[in-house]
Amino acid sequence: MEKFKNTMQVFKLLPKTNCRKCNKPTCLAFAAAVFQGQISLGDCPFIDEDTLNTYGGENVKYESRAEQGYLEVMGRLKEKIRQTDLASRAGLLGGTFSNGRLTIKIMGKDFSVDTNGEISTDIHVNHWIAPPVLKYILSGKGLALTETWVPFRELETSKDWARFFEHQCVKLFKKIADSNPSFFEDLIELFNGQPVENHYDADIALIIKPLPLLPILICYNNPEDGLESDLNLFFDTTADKNLPVENIYTLTTGLAKMFEKLAATHG
Ligand code: SF4
Known part of the structure; x- marks a missing residue:
């Protein structure tokens, strides 16, 4: 397992988008906090597994935080789904609505969401897939494709x-x-x-x-x-x-x- 020698070494591993998902104002601030041991490299959600393994030891911590973050995000999205008229969203988004469920096709497979935000589907739903699909249902503009x-x-x-x-x-x-x-x-x-x-x-x-x-x-x-x-x-x-x-x-x-x-x- 390698140890960081300075802040810049951490900084070089980051995407440098200053997106603030780690609750730090910039990637540089994040890098400084990692180097000082205040937070872990895994608190940036964009670090790949190989890098986490190299600088090590934080995977478990990262995974439990990621799991917690996922549940919080899904909780908020489900709450919004409960306040949304799924029947009217279905037509706009290329889906159908019946028996209290909005169903859209994800690569040919049914993906259904009921009025409580509960999901049923045949595809394997990893943490990267469910939140964007709910966002699509909640905020997609439903524009017709230009095919460009x-x-x-x-x-x-x-x-x-x-x-x-x-x-x-x-x-x-x-x-x-x-x-x-x-x-x-x-x-x-x-x-x-x-x-x-x-x-x-x-x-x-x-x-x-x-x-x-x-x-x-x-x-x-x-x-x-x-x-x-x-x-x-x-x-x-x-x-x-x-x-x-x-x-x-x-x-x-x-x-x-x-x-x-x-x-x-x-x-
Ligand atoms: S989450 Fe990652 S990319 Fe975004 S500001 Fe923090 S360190 Fe930078």
């Missing part, structure tokens, strides 16, 4: 998240695609992925729909002539109106983690 694709960094409100999205999310998708030859077949067979043609000259291009109004276009190029493989994710230009950009980041990362877990389980 842009990378995450070109979404109007993505500025503070773009670099981190590339690092945490796109990289993880690429790693899964590179190491798991059946990844794209699995997306098609298990998660209703729709192959498409003529997109950015990609060897493989397919669309998944994590939410009815939030499709993601995945373009992958195989390694060739000594060049590395290449993977890019694209969003409809309406994406950050139909789901706040922070939640797009969280949801897409949640999917990547779910795919990674599946790939590990199924070899």
Whole structure:
């Protein structure tokens, strides 16, 4: 386990977005507090597991705090769901409403929420997936898709998240695609992925729909002539109106983690 030699060494590991999710005003303030032992590196939710393992010992602490934070967030979101007319939201969001439940499709699978905010679904709901889906139900604008694709960094409100999205999310998708030859077949067979043609000259291009109004276009190029493989994710230009950009980041990362877990389980 490595020990930090100074504040800057901690700072270099941070996304430097000053997003304040750690309750510190800046990443630098956070780094100083970690170096002084007042808080742990795991209090920044964007530190990956490898880094936590390297600087160690805080995983358990982090996980219990993350669990507590998750329950608090879900409690607040469920409370808002109880005050929301789900029947009227359903039509706007590409879902249906019957028997007191709003149901939307997440990659072809039903995801239902009742008027108390209780969730029932066949997909594996990790902590990165449920809150953004509830946010979509509560605050999605329900704009019709333009079918014009842009990378995450070109979404109007993505500025503070773009670099981190590339690092945490796109990289993880690429790693899964590179190491798991059946990844794209699995997306098609298990998660209703729709192959498409003529997109950015990609060897493989397919669309998944994590939410009815939030499709993601995945373009992958195989390694060739000594060049590395290449993977890019694209969003409809309406994406950050139909789901706040922070939640797009969280949801897409949640999917990547779910795919990674599946790939590990199924070899
Ligand atoms: S949560 Fe992480 S990225 Fe956000 S301000 Fe704190 S240290 Fe920086």
